[in-house]
Amino acid sequence: MFETLKEQPADKILMLMQAYREDPREQKIDLGVGVYKDASGNTPVMRAIKAAEKQLWERETTKTYTGLAGDPVFADAMVELVLGDAVPRENVAAAATPGGTGAVRQGFDMIRMANRKARIFVSDPTWPNHLSILKHMDMEVVTYRYFDAETRGVDFVGMIADLHQVLPGDVVLLHGCCHNPTGANLNISQWKAVADLLLEKEGTPMIDIAYQGFGDGLDADAAGVRLMASKMPECLIAASCSKNFGIYRERTGLLMAVSRDAGAKKLNQGTLNYLNRQNFSFPPDHGARLVGMVLTDPELRADWMAELEEVRLSMLGLREQLASELQRLSGSDRFGFLAQHRGMFSRLGATPEQVETLRSKHGIYMVGDSRLNIAGLNSATVPVLAEAIVKSGI
Numbered sequence: 001m002f003e004t005l006k007e008q009p010a011d012k013i014l015m016l017m018q019a020y021r022e023d024p025r026e027q028k029i030d031l032g033v034g035v036y037k038d039a040s041g042n043t044p045v046m047r048a049i050k051a052a053e054k055q056l057w058e059r060e061t062t063k064t065y066t067g068l069a070g071d072p073v074f075a076d077a078m079v080e081l082v083l084g085d086a087v088p089r090e091n092v093a094a095a096a097t098p099g100g101t102g103a104v105r106q107g108f109d110m111i112r113m114a115n116r117k118a119r120i121f122v123s124d125p126t127w128p129n130h131l132s133i134l135k136h137m138d139m140e141v142v143t144y145r146y147f148d149a150e151t152r153g154v155d156f157v158g159m160i161a162d163l164h165q166v167l168p169g170d171v172v173l174l175h176g177c178c179h180n181p182t183g184a185n186l187n188i189s190q191w192k193a194v195a196d197l198l199l200e201k202e203g204t205p206m207i208d209i210a211y212q213g214f215g216d217g218l219d220a221d222a223a224g225v226r227l228m229a230s231k232m233p234e235c236l237i238a239a240s241c242s243k244n245f246g247i248y249r250e251r252t253g254l255l256m257a258v259s260r261d262a263g264a265k266k267l268n269q270g271t272l273n274y275l276n277r278q279n280f281s282f283p284p285d286h287g288a289r290l291v292g293m294v295l296t297d298p299e300l301r302a303d304w305m306a307e308l309e310e311v312r313l314s315m316l317g318l319r320e321q322l323a324s325e326l327q328r329l330s331g332s333d334r335f336g337f338l339a340q341h342r343g344m345f346s347r348l349g350a351t352p353e354q355v356e357t358l359r360s361k362h363g364i365y366m367v368g369d370s371r372l373n374i375a376g377l378n379s380a381t382v383p384v385l386a387e388a389i390v391k392s393g394i
Helices: 012-022 047-059 072-083 099-114 128-136 156-163 188-201 218-231 262-279 286-296 298-330 352-362 382-391
Strands: 092-098 120-124 141-145 171-175 204-209 235-240 252-258 345-347 371-373
Touching: 047 286, 047 298, 072 092, 072 218, 072 235, 072 252, 072 286, 092 099, 092 262, 099 128, 099 204, 099 235, 099 252, 099 262, 120 128, 120 156, 128 141, 141 156, 156 188, 171 188, 188 204, 188 218, 204 218, 218 235, 252 262, 252 286, 286 298, 298 382, 352 382
Parallel strands: 120 141, 120 171, 171 204, 204 235
Antiparallel strands: 092 252, 235 252, 345 371
């Protein structure tokens, strides 16, 4: 039977990771993989997570199953973190998932259950796994313009023009903050314009928020999500805890379905529970338990917020240093966008040939579309990257 299977395309980022590991050069820089690294090149366990794990080890008495939707403490805490007081808690159904990717997949499943003819509008570009999952699920994808290759900012005129194609029942997938792979983000007035258009067109927003706290701060990064949730009759939100809690391997995410009222919430909650049961029964608990503990303990929460702010400011500092160094070496302001982007990623605007030159001649690894991970740098490697960028003709 299995001889009928076809070879699947390899994941380009995983291939890049492998190539970097096999490169024997001592002087090499990994800007490809999407994880935060500190100045030493490590991805540390956050202080509050460590403290919570010690507490959990002391007081946990069972490893039995959680409910189908996971730990309610985790769900309540994450709904509050992402949505604040934008909508009443009783209007939000929520279910824990295996990471943000699991939340995205469950969200697409929920859409397909509700409307098999729904088209999913996705930004051009978007996180490649969005497209891979949608292709695997055989769901129709429509791209909308998002990134302006000249300014390296948001092509908002093009975006709005393309979203005028939305029909009732279609879904528009948006990045909550720190757009991956570009780093270019909507401002709050643009979020409002998108919400108004979706209300007019009777489209439904689905928001993927994987980097809350990495851009302009926890509340600022969630402002667009909160505005959208408060204005729309319904929306889906897929949240990840991998980055802002540093628990990548624990696979901790949450899918939220915001509805008009508590009655609709009951139906949505039942659907989320059903989908979890069909796909993996019970969600992972360890990471979710830790997040719930951190967010509900004032001391742990304060320490987590302080460390997260250190991470955010570190990335902003690296952005400013890189933009300044490139301005000095090139005599041009064309790289100023790097200081304006937010989050771990920026799209440099290099050709695939220039990206290959960076790798082969300078030992600098980034994704082929020239997405670079700012968090893969430190103050010593920024000048190395800047010189290589200029020498490569970018």
